[in-house]
Amino acid sequence: MNALTKISNFFMTPAMKIVMIVAALLFPFVAGNEYQIYVMALAFVWAIAVYGMNIITGLCGQLNLAHGGFFAIGAYTLAILTVDNGWAFWPAFIAAGAVGAILGFLVGVISLRLKEHYFAIFTLCVGFIIYLLLDKWEELTHGALGIINIPAPSGFGLVDFTETTPFYYLALAFMVLSIWLASRIAHSLLGRTFLAIRISDDLAASLGINLMRNKVLAFVLSTTYASVAGALYAGMVRFIGPAEAEVTHTFDMITYLLVGGIGTLMGPLLGTLAITWLTQSLQFLEEYRMIVFGPMLVVLVIFFPKGVVGSFLSWRGRRLAAAHDASQTKEKAASNASSNKPSAASTQEAGNHA
């Protein structure tokens, strides 16, 4: 076993998770300034939304372009309830998740009657309608002015979440919870059901899977993730406007997914963090950073279409399979050497190979 295999094995162990969580816990102490902690916390909030997108698009294969819209719905629900209706933060936060789920259900039931590109285009329109509503329905949303003075999450007198570092830990906690649930789903029969739908509607239906019910479930899960992330975002930034619903946010999230590895468990996190920090380090280029960014993305999509994590998993899967085959051959050779007649099992296997 060489070093490369050892390292790649370590990535898959529970110890790796502990290392990552410890690193995240220590980050505020090693960060150079408060701004870096702020950027990291914001990346965590976006990562939650990207995990939601990974459920409907990565696992279930339905390209949902209204995802940014649902992020904005979560942010606005929280803002409207707290600022205009005097709700406390946490009840409004729960309500934001619920509104995201209910609207997700209604949109899902209609839009998921369409397949593939038609679904993508329909949800693109849904996202735009959400944007228009937020921009024009002034009585409810304050229109283009946006909503200011959104309260930070209440710390019940114990912590002050208007401070950057406490909020960082709050965002981290929510993100870990999101990843935990995403991992539960992905590794369960439910995740396998979604994956069968991603391969093909026809195949999934022929395996007795109710397409509509499972697609709507995946859609509702994803919109709930998006609106919870949106609500956290509102509590962090404390000012929101209709721009939160712009389709560029959706495309940003798709980029995070593609870079990290669509349909993988750690891809959304890795992609979000990588792009966020890359964008930060290219700030000095201002709008010209896209000149650097665009070609990098093109190269990545051409040579690593499965993203960083997806490519790693394929590479590792092949190595494991090869190692497995090699050890089997060795065993067989050993057993053949010890007894001259080959075992029944290996003969049968050879027969099946033919």
Place this chain on the structure above:
Amino acid sequence: MLKIHNLTKRFGGLAAVNNVSIEFEANKINAIIGPNGAGKSTFFNLVAGAMAPTEGRIEYQGMDITGMACDRIARLGIARTFQTTMLFDQSTVLDNLIVGHRLRTQSRLWDVIINSKRLRDEEKKCRARAQEVLDFVGLSHIGHRITADISQEEKKRVAFALALATDPELVLLDEPAGGINPEETENLAALIRKMVDHGVTVCLIEHKMDMIMSLADKIMVIDHGEKIAEGTPDEVKNNPLVIEAYLGSDEDAAA
């Protein structure tokens, strides 16, 4: 087992399947042959519930399943494979098969969140079934491989295994031997026979004549959407209508 009465499917003015009646017996290998575009795949899609017929009735084990949704038909025990093998290339072969038994399980989102005993039991059951069907199709030695890396014939077998994982009584195979060499075709024919020996009824569409003639118990010939003949391989082979429509020349027969 499967009784088809006057089945018709029209696309606008074109009758892809026109007034076809046939009965398939349990524990037999039933084949459907016919020239390209004769309506064989449409016939399969109608039986599997992928599309609803314009007219006619489909009866499965005495139950009327006409126009029933695909997933319900699958739960009643009709499985199918497709002309193009669809598998998840990035997972291992065994991982691909686990979802095959999903339709016999009950777990919902709540079970997933709390990781209930029911979910754990059902996942064990699905994994065991996947291993079982993998053994059945003779691929247990490649269960750990990434699906993208296995051969075309192996993929065909995995597709069979996936269909078998649903615990079917009737399996519809759409061109199972398409795109594989003669030797592999023979092995696949042996596997189809093995399925029937284990109590599964098979219905297949195939273009490879030698395979069909040696394998099938009963053959139905479709041309231009209409059934032009049915019977044993020998009866069909000597039917003048079939010879005219299908085996018109020696080259065709050899193809």
